[in-house]
Amino acid sequence: MSTPSLLALPIRRLTLRDLTACADLSEDRGWPREEHKWGLLLTAGKGYGIDAPDGGLVTACVVTEYGTPGRPELGAIGMVLVAKRYARQGVGRRLMRQVVAEMGLTPLTLHATPYGRPLYEELGFKVTGRAEMVSGHFVPRGPEPEISTRPAGAEDLAGILRLDSEIFGLDRTHVITRLPAFSDQLRVAEENGRIIGYAAAWPTMDTHVVGPLIARDTETAKAIVTSLAARTDRRLRTDIDVRHQELLSWVKECGLEPVGFNAVMAYGISELPGDWTRRFAPLTVAAG
Numbered sequence: 001m002s003t004p005s006l007l008a009l010p011i012r013r014l015t016l017r018d019l020t021a022c023a024d025l026s027e028d029r030g031w032p033r034e035e036h037k038w039g040l041l042l043t044a045g046k047g048y049g050i051d052a053p054d055g056g057l058v059t060a061c062v063v064t065e066y067g068t069p070g071r072p073e074l075g076a077i078g079m080v081l082v083a084k085r086y087a088r089q090g091v092g093r094r095l096m097r098q099v100v101a102e103m104g105l106t107p108l109t110l111h112a113t114p115y116g117r118p119l120y121e122e123l124g125f126k127v128t129g130r131a132e133m134v135s136g137h138f139v140p141r142g143p144e145p146e147i148s149t150r151p152a153g154a155e156d157l158a159g160i161l162r163l164d165s166e167i168f169g170l171d172r173t174h175v176i177t178r179l180p181a182f183s184d185q186l187r188v189a190e191e192n193g194r195i196i197g198y199a200a201a202w203p204t205m206d207t208h209v210v211g212p213l214i215a216r217d218t219e220t221a222k223a224i225v226t227s228l229a230a231r232t233d234r235r236l237r238t239d240i241d242v243r244h245q246e247l248l249s250w251v252k253e254c255g256l257e258p259v260g261f262n263a264v265m266a267y268g269i270s271e272l273p274g275d276w277t278r279r280f281a282p283l284t285v286a287a288g
Contacts, residue, residue, distance in 0.1 A: 006058070006089055011098050014047030014060060022047070025057045025081050032205055040182050041079060041286060044175045048099055050091060058083055059091045063099060064287040065106070066170040073170050074273065075103050077110040078286025096123055100267065107268035111239070111285035113260075120265050128271050129264040131285065132248060134256040135207065135237040138229035141253050145223035152186040152198060159195040160188065167214050169274025175283065176212075184208065187227050189220045196220055200283070201228045201236070210238040213281035218246050221280045225251065238281045247280060 014022065019042065023033040041047065045064035052058045061080040067073030077099060082092045100108065100123060111131060112120050152160065157177065165171050179186050183200035185208075190196060197215030201208040210228055215221035221244075229236055236256060240248050241264075252258070262285055266272060272288075282288055 006086065006091060007094055009050045009053075009058065009091075011048055011050055011095060014042060014049045014062075016042050018042070018047065018049065018057070018060075021057045022049075022060055022079070025060055025083060026079075028056075028083050029081050031081070034204055036182070036203060037284060037286065038079070040175075040178060044178060045076075045287065048095060050095065052083065052086070056083065058086045059095050061095060061099060062286060063103065064175065066168070066172045066175075066288070068171065069174075072103075072106050074269075074288075075106050075108045076286075076288030077108055078284070078288075080110075080116060093119060093122075096120075100124075105268065107266065109264065109266045109269075109272060109288050111262040111282075111288075112265050113262060117263055117265070123267070125265040125267045126270075127263045128266045129276075130242045131239040131262050131264055131282070132242050133237065133239045133259040133262070133285075134248070134251055135259050136235055136256040138225070138236050138251070139255045140226055140229070141250075145219065145226055147189050147196075147220050147223035148191070149187050149189045149223050149227040152180070152188045154180075156188055156195060156198075160198050163195055163198065164212070164214055167275050167278045168212075169272070175287065179283075185228055185231060187224055189215065189224050197224055199224045199228060199281075201232060203234075204237070207235045207237045208232045209284065210236055211281045212279075212283040213238065213240075215278060215280060217278070218244065218250075221247055222250060229254075239285050240281050241276060241279065243276060244280055 049060035050058040065072035183202040
């Protein structure tokens with residue numbers, strides 16, 4: 001197919017009916033299929049894509065909005081993919097331009113691979129930080145954490161939402177309230193009956209992804225990760241803000257190995273809202 005006709009194909013909104021096509025696109029690019037994650041993103045966020053004339057999708061991405069419903073204060077872009085057979089023909093750039101234009105004055109953020117970063121820089125995104133992906137079988141080292149953790153119950157949701165909004169900096173109720181159904185584990189750390197941290201572990205094909213990881217301090221984050229790891233036989237995977245060097249060094253000592261880095265980028269703001277010192281890992285790099 002020639003580039004002019006390819007660039008004329010319409011961009012449309014994706015729905016859960018496109019779940020298989022989105023997973024196929026991930027697999028086409030050598031990513032895990034992750035239907036489970038796609039399902040969350042397509043229900044909690046807005047999917048965009050272009051249908052391929054020969055079936056499937058040419059390209060896709062998802063935007064998850066945070067802040068006041070109807071008046072988002074931040075949009076997180078993720079899962080930006082172009083089918084191999086249509087790569088380097090400008091469709092990814094066209095899709096991103098459309099998304100940026102549709103979001104108007106709403107600030108945007110994304111996690112960029114080294115491959116995608118030049119395109120985002122061309123569109124005006126600037127690097128604000130870095131996250132390191134680590135993965136492996138977690139083997140506890142050192143003394144048992146003294147901070148108390150337990151499974152989260154329905155009665156904890158209000159406290160989790162308050163803490164998350166304070167630390168993330170924006171309301172993301174529509175995402176956090178989906179965690180009990182989305183994750184295999186949702187645990188809280190508490191002190192004197194007060195929630196001081198929480199995290200989820202959600203499944204991929206062969207791992208449990210730890211995220212979001214929100215905690216009062218590094219010791220609390222360690223306690224939550226340890227408690228999640230103790231209740232799964234799968235490898236753990238997470239993306240940790242590189243400014244949390246103590247936590248990164250500790251998880252590596254416990255068996256998680258470096259996989260790679262993503263650049264955290266922003267458009268329309270100089271830095272992300274919230275308190276990074278207590279925000280250790282995102283739910284997923286696709287949703288911020």
